[in-house]
Amino acid sequence: MAKSLFQKVWDSHSVRKLANGQTQLLIGTHLIHEVTSPQAFGMLRDLGLKVAYPHRTFATVDHIVPTDQFVEPYADPLAQAMMDELRKNCADNNVTFFDRASGKQGVVHIVGPEQGITQPGTTIACGDSHTSTHGAFGAIAFGIGTSQVRDVLATQTMALGALKVRRIEVSGKLPPGVYAKDVILHIIRQLGVNGGTGFAYEYAGSTIDGFSMEERMTVCNMSIEGGARVGYVNPDETTFAYLKGRPYSPTGAAWDAAVANWKSYASDAGAVYDDVVKLDAASIAPTVTWGINPAQGISILENIPSPETATSADDKAGIIEALEYMKLPAGAPIKGTKIDVAFLGSCTNGRLSDFQEVAKFVKGRKVAPGVKAIAVPGSQIVALQCEKLGIDKILADAGFEWRAAGCSMCLAMNPDKLVGDQLCASSSNRNFKGRQGSTTGRTVLMSPVMVAAAAVTGYIADAREVFSVANN
Amino acid sequence: MALAKITSVTGRAVNVPGNDIDTDRIIPARFMKCVTFDGLGEFLFNDVRKQLDGTLKEHPLNEARFTGATILLSGANFGCGSSREHAPQAIAKYGFKAVIAENFAEIFFGNSTTLGMPCVTASREDIAKIADAVNANPQSEVVIDLVKLEVRFAGQSVKIAQRESARDSLVNGRWDAIGELIDGKTDVQSTAGKLAYMSA
Numbered sequence: 001m002a003k004s005l006f007q008k009v010w011d012s013h014s015v016r017k018l019a020n021g022q023t024q025l026l027i028g029t030h031l032i033h034e035v036t037s038p039q040a041f042g043m044l045r046d047l048g049l050k051v052a053y054p055h056r057t058f059a060t061v062d063h064i065v066p067t068d069q070f071v072e073p074y075a076d077p078l079a080q081a082m083m084d085e086l087r088k089n090c091a092d093n094n095v096t097f098f099d100r101a102s103g104k105q106g107v108v109h110i111v112g113p114e115q116g117i118t119q120p121g122t123t124i125a126c127g128d129s130h131t132s133t134h135g136a137f138g139a140i141a142f143g144i145g146t147s148q149v150r151d152v153l154a155t156q157t158m159a160l161g162a163l164k165v166r167r168i169e170v171s172g173k174l175p176p177g178v179y180a181k182d183v184i185l186h187i188i189r190q191l192g193v194n195g196g197t198g199f200a201y202e203y204a205g206s207t208i209d210g211f212s213m214e215e216r217m218t219v220c221n222m223s224i225e226g227g228a229r230v231g232y233v234n235p236d237e238t239t240f241a242y243l244k245g246r247p248y249s250p251t252g253a254a255w256d257a258a259v260a261n262w263k264s265y266a267s268d269a270g271a272v273y274d275d276v277v278k279l280d281a282a283s284i285a286p287t288v289t290w291g292i293n294p295a296q297g298i299s300i301l302e303n304i305p306s307p308e309t310a311t312s313a314d315d316k317a318g319i320i321e322a323l324e325y326m327k328l329p330a331g332a333p334i335k336g337t338k339i340d341v342a343f344l345g346s347c348t349n350g351r352l353s354d355f356q357e358v359a360k361f362v363k364g365r366k367v368a369p370g371v372k373a374i375a376v377p378g379s380q381i382v383a384l385q386c387e388k389l390g391i392d393k394i395l396a397d398a399g400f401e402w403r404a405a406g407c408s409m410c411l412a413m414n415p416d417k418l419v420g421d422q423l424c425a426s427s428s429n430r431n432f433k434g435r436q437g438s439t440t441g442r443t444v445l446m447s448p449v450m451v452a453a454a455a456v457t458g459y460i461a462d463a464r465e466v467f468s469v470a471n472n
Numbered sequence: 473m474a475l476a477k478i479t480s481v482t483g484r485a486v487n488v489p490g491n492d493i494d495t496d497r498i499i500p501a502r503f504m505k506c507v508t509f510d511g512l513g514e515f516l517f518n519d520v521r522k523q524l525d526g527t528l529k530e531h532p533l534n535e536a537r538f539t540g541a542t543i544l545l546s547g548a549n550f551g552c553g554s555s556r557e558h559a560p561q562a563i564a565k566y567g568f569k570a571v572i573a574e575n576f577a578e579i580f581f582g583n584s585t586t587l588g589m590p591c592v593t594a595s596r597e598d599i600a601k602i603a604d605a606v607n608a609n610p611q612s613e614v615v616i617d618l619v620k621l622e623v624r625f626a627g628q629s630v631k632i633a634q635r636e637s638a639r640d641s642l643v644n645g646r647w648d649a650i651g652e653l654i655d656g657k658t659d660v661q662s663t664a665g666k667l668a669y670m671s672a
């Protein structure tokens with residue numbers, strides 16, 4: 001019977017049925033970080049248990065690391081305590097820890113692929129909702145809570161019910177100035193903030209097939225913002241080329257065997273899906289959010305919704321609440337909204353290609369007066385790649401602060417925070433109330449190039465106009 | 473590890489209305505700088521309940537008449553956003569024993585069940601009926617019955633739903649899967665043995 005990749009991975013990793021009807025699923029790769037793992041190690045100690053498969057667990061530190069302080073102890077003693085706890089837990093349990101001294105530290109969802117740990121046909125779990133990112137490689141990757149982190153540490157498995165699969169086909173050529181970020185913001189807008197509950201999203205179609213691994217990661221990363229816990233792309237030559245030669249990739253004869261195995265996991269041509277959605281790439285424009293959840297998005301050419309245009313009572317209440325918080329005028333164009341901060345980075349858009357694309361356009365330009373602009377590479381390796389190419393210089397010359405790797409202002413658990421009701425043009429993934437560190441701070445999500453356009457003009461702008469991107 | 477069989481939750485309720493109440497709202501990220509979950513209850517809904525200087529804003533949880541409520545009522549897509557178990561932990565540590573909402577975000581639902589905190593769904597109209605009753609009389613007793621799948625309150629009853637695997641786990645005292653997962657050790661080894669990357 002023809003199967004989807006999700007079904008194949010699920011089947012090959014199913015250990016047994018549990019009494020409540022759920023499946024005990026083997027988690028091949030476990031990624032941990034400092035925020036959601038200390039309590040799990042604590043629970044493990046309380047139960048007198050050990051890490052079952054330490055060689056399949058990998059740790060890094062990302063959420064709390066300062067991006068402008070390099071030596072420990074960190075100014076924030078709580079941050080230092082979390083760092084110490086992770087370091088100790090890894091040492092005590094023989095878990096590989098990519099800390100700053102390793103030169104490989106970074107946001108966990110950037111580090112896994114970079115090291116070649118993220119591989120097709122595998123299951124991956126991490127105590128972080130953006131674990132869906134790893135699906136870009138044809139892995140089934142779950143964001144999990146701390147009790148499940150404990151379960152995976154102790155048994156390398158977790159209890160789970162199977163998901164339905166929705167295939168999302170995006171076909172055709174994206175117009176110039178439109179990026180993977182716009183594609184996923186568009187998808188979430190179309191399907192809703194909880195449209196994916198109970199589903200794994202399989203992203204397919206010629207647009208997705210033509211994407212680089214970094215673009216696929218951007219798309220899969222935000223699956224959870226549409227309610228889908230898992231998102232993936234079938235592995236293909238682009239995937240294999242990316243993985244070849246990475247530190248944890250197989251080599252020699254094992255490489256050939258691995259590629260053959262990985263290919264066998266791709267969805268069969270006749271696979272049956274619980275739902276199929278088709279989208280036309282040509283109809284997607286640069287997209288920005290105007291509200292307080294990632295589905296509240298519009299194209300840069302549209303006006304901010306007003307309560308009168310609501311399609312339901314719920315929608316109306318949502319619009320009123322969002323506009324009140326965002327302090328945006330109903331019905332006015334979003335273009336031209338003044339910004340205070342520009343943030344480049346995060347596990348959505350903190351990779352080399354993101355900074356490369358921005359550098360191409362901001363070279364020789366200046367960040368608008370009064371705008372604070374920061375660029376935070378997603379990993380130490382991304383930082384080094386950018387520095388070798390002089391991208392850090394281009395951004396710094398333009399007026400961006402070039403920082404060290406981490407999550408930074410994506411959720412502001414480190415010192416990088418919005419102040420008061422500052423409005424931030426952000427390449428991150430969440431625009432929830434208070435997300436960027438100020439209880440009244442405002443976030444507008446967009447692609448990195450759109451962030452760059454906002455940074456240099458001081459307003460939410462159409463990057464295609466600002467940077468004269470020819471519409472060919 | 474014998475776990476309690478959770479067949480019902482009885483207590484007073486409080487309604488925190490709204491859709492898409494996300495995990496950042498339930499427990500803002502700055503309170504996650506901790507290595508244990510102790511003390512999180514204090515910061516539940518912190519930024520919608522308190523001004524920056526700590527003075528209280530208008531919020532159902534700040535109303536004295538709802539003090540001691542153990543059942544939380546809310547709207548659609550409750551708990552969306554992050555995988556942080558800090559969110560259900562904060563709700564539980566605050567003193568809640570169950571949540572009734574129109575529906576729940578996936579990860580939040582699973583995290584809560586593993587803590588033995590039932591999340592059940594009811595229609596918007598029925599949640600409004602419960603909310604009306606407890607707003608009229610905050611002392612009225614609300615019973616969530618996981619066997620009959622109904623909520624009884626103020627002489628009325630409404631239907632609720634819960635994913636069968638979760639309901640089964642709660643009423644049979646196996647909502648924390650760890651014991652069962654450990655028991656599967658031999659099967660885990662044989663599954664892992666068939667996957668090349670597991671030995672790498």
Ligand code: SF4
Binds near residue numbers: 063107346407411
């Ligand atoms: S970059 Fe943001 S979304 Fe990604 S892991 Fe860090 S905090 Fe989470």
